[in-house]
Amino acid sequence: MSSDGAPARVRLNRDRVLGAAVELADREGIDAVSMRRLAERLGVVPMALYKHVANKEQLLDGMIDAVVAGIDPPAGTGDWRQAVRARVLSARDNLLRHPWAPHVIETRTQASPIVLAHMDALIAAFLAGGLSADLTHHAMHALGSRMWGFTQEVFPTTPPPDDPALREQMFREVAARFPHIVEIATAGAHDPASAVGSTCDDQFEFEFALDLFLDGVERLHARGWTSAGRAGQSPM
Amino acid sequence: MSSDGAPARVRLNRDRVLGAAVELADREGIDAVSMRRLAERLGVVPMALYKHVANKEQLLDGMIDAVVAGIDPPAGTGDWRQAVRARVLSARDNLLRHPWAPHVIETRTQASPIVLAHMDALIAAFLAGGLSADLTHHAMHALGSRMWGFTQEVFPTTPPPDDPALREQMFREVAARFPHIVEIATAGAHDPASAVGSTCDDQFEFEFALDLFLDGVERLHARGWTSAGRAGQSPM
DNA sequence: ACCTGAACACCGTTCAAGT
């Protein structure tokens, strides 16, 4: 501790910078992560950060590395399907603690070694199950961002108004204009008007989509599917 | 034309603002679309834009509306699967002309009426095919951002170096460290070293994933699948 | 009704200087 009562100045390093950035994003959102605010949080002048990260893009790269490094799937059972499933769900567990991460992952232009290692391990699980490199290649593309444990949520996230009368009126307007949206949004709900936009179990939807994918790949594998001469045709 | 040779000042309106914004994004990328640069492009002072869009977020909303409004699927054949397929591929045709659009769509927090109308029409296609509201609900979640015609590309887009010797060396390093990535990336290629990262046919990958999805949904529908009491289980 | 000008509170990043 310095004699003037200021907080002790631990020497800055890359991990401390990245750790503080992740914490700041978790607490205040990704927009709060500016070089200037991060520096302030670390009790340092903005330019001090540039000794440890080349620029802001590299800061974001490092934040993703810090999150991806935390993916720690349980040991495999020898079944490729379970191995892939476990790895993807482990990625998801990780991401759920960092709501800003999906958006940042999507804006990365370079894959870091840590990111490549996660992809390599996932691919290895397919290949170890006897799937061809060809099928695995296309399966990875089809898996898309789900390999990181997230999916783009497509339904509007507008929270319904608090006032029940107003909510009822809004519901009627939406139902008149977009009847099919309301029909599927309220499927199985007791109170349709209050169910709109609040009825979805994210974890269920994620696993539904993941298993739909795994079922499809498993079937193609069993049939000895090949991409040769199939451009533009159904994979069936 | 004004007498001093300056370009004629057509009266600004919302459509002209949005049109110029889309054109600017198409030509110079989304980062070039700032209120200030857009105003300059329109021969107007930045604050003039605020009469036609409330703020930058609303400008981006309007740009997406302009793109989504252009989705124009061919008339249906009565088959739900073909109807959904045609609509999604039409969305894709549209988006391919606006590379900035996926990122902007992902950052929208409110769905506009135009966006809701596209979703409503897509849902209507499932329901018209006799699929339950329950299955259609989860299918829409699983479809995710593919309903807009794009998928998150997961492979690194780093272009290989021009120098063949350097390229060969880089290939060997990556192959040693991430052997499985290289194995699937070069599946079926004649020259593995030059094929890395350049061998993927985006349109094929998109349709592969779309058809995998459609096959899966079709099968669940045929079996009378229901979500009741199935949380956490495979949809099979 | 529509556009302007000046100002405010922010950004990321450079450069040359300090210790």
Added chain:
DNA sequence: ACCTGAACACCGTTCAAGT
């Protein structure tokens, strides 16, 4: 080797004023 201070070229947006 690491941190600082001042400056530059940008942002989105406010407010009060012009026509």
